[in-house]
Amino acid sequence: MEITEAQFHRIEHCLPQQRGNVSMTNLQVLSAILYVAEHGCKWRGLPKRFGNWHTIYTRMNRWSKSGVLDRVFQELQREQIVRIKIEAVSLDSTIVKVHPDGTGAFKKNGPRAIGKSRGGWTTKIHMVAADARTAITFALSPGEAGDAPMGRALLQHLGPIDEPLHLLMDKAYEGDETRQLALDLGFIPVVPPKSNRLEPWEYDREMCRRRNEVERLFRRLKGFRRVFSRFDKLDIMFLSFVHLALIVDGLRW
Template sequence: MLSRGDLTDREWEALEPLLPKTNSRCGRWRDHRQVINGIIRRLSTGCQWRTLPGHFGPWQTIHKRLMLWSADGTWERLLQHVQAEADAAGGIDWDNNVDSTSVRAHQHAAGAPEPAAHAVKGGCPRPGPRARKPAAPAGGGGAADEGPGRSRGGLTSKIHLASDGRCRPPAVVITPGQRADRTRFEPVVEEIRVPGTGLGRPRRTPDSVGADKAYSNRKTRAYLRGRGIRHVIPEKKDQAAGRRRRGSHGGRPPGFDTARYRKRNTVERAINKLKQFSAVATRYDKRGYVFLGTVNVAALLIWLRS
């Protein structure tokens, strides 16, 4: 199981050079490997922080480390480094697919304060030390974007993600549970950013992007064409009927590669891998940026272990 076990020696060797050596607030950090193993235990089991076994160290330290590194983007940088190493070795299949999944929020995840700081990548606001005045959250909708949203399933959040051809998520966006899938398509694709191991710009353009009918609209296809990305999105029946009714004014039917569309199951399998982690399958984190960090840690482990 991807979610089981502490960091292996190989995984630790990949992460150790990238971790911060000193803490500006209190000097040296507590042993990184011990603390990260504690975060993995909580991620795997979804247990309360204070019930973590003592050999991982004080639970307050582990909790604070997850929060700090979620706020300053450390987890995202680690994830991008692992992706860059995989790309340099030719290990990324750039036929990407996009989808979303709903996550039931635990009652302890409710009651987050109204966001009063930055809007950040991923659709979740998080505190910024240099923020002087509130900014609108990237997900839109005020305080609902900080905490879980209301949907038919009750209190839920939604994870929008892309997947490469090997069932690994290169990009993740978190929104309230009532947010429509198609509204987050462009932010997810924009989040795909794999740096090179040397000089040069990061790669941000997949070979193709596949999605189901929930993403079928002219705006989405025009966006992908504008970026030179081949789209594989089936057309809805009502959209096809409307196009035919307009005759020559309805335009040509969108291209569709049936063989390529069969690979769309990779994003479903990537969702299954993420939900092997109990703290992802159920949202326990109150703050949006912390839950985004939790999902990024799970994605990091998937890339390291697959």
């Protein structure tokens, strides 16, 4: 997998301008980072054709701290949302196993959304998606965190919407508080009630089937080994790999 010259020109303006005696272009650095993301290798394991691994890691670390890949993701996201007609959005989460190399960071070094659940050390990615290729927003939480509280946090981050949209969710989000928040923000919640509900409600079963779109998006993201397994101790670096995976997927449009 490579980023072509044409694809790079779409996002070049979002990347820092290179000054001085720089040995590697932004395209070369992106290609090297993409190799790490796709194959899950260690930075030291980068093939020599990509150049000095430490230079690439340093550039990635700098971009992560300054939010460069976040800005690129937001730019592509705006293009995609203009291109498609959004009729519904889906809210869901997926669990990422944490490799032993990803544990042990000091709290003072930065946030690390890693927790211990029945599956061991894990991180959750919570996401609102417009379709199987378009993520609207996402966030991380420790693996043992509940879906509904983080789902409400994402919805509050989005804020009120101008026109009513269907919000597709599974039973993890069928609580009264989550559905009421969705209504207050202008969404139409489409969520099946749990079997122990005393007063179950009717819902649009045909529309609810579209919830598979966010699951397909998660599946595409997990094609990148650095997203499928978390090797990064701090959230800031892991988030950058998630952003990169979404960026590469968006550039294929």
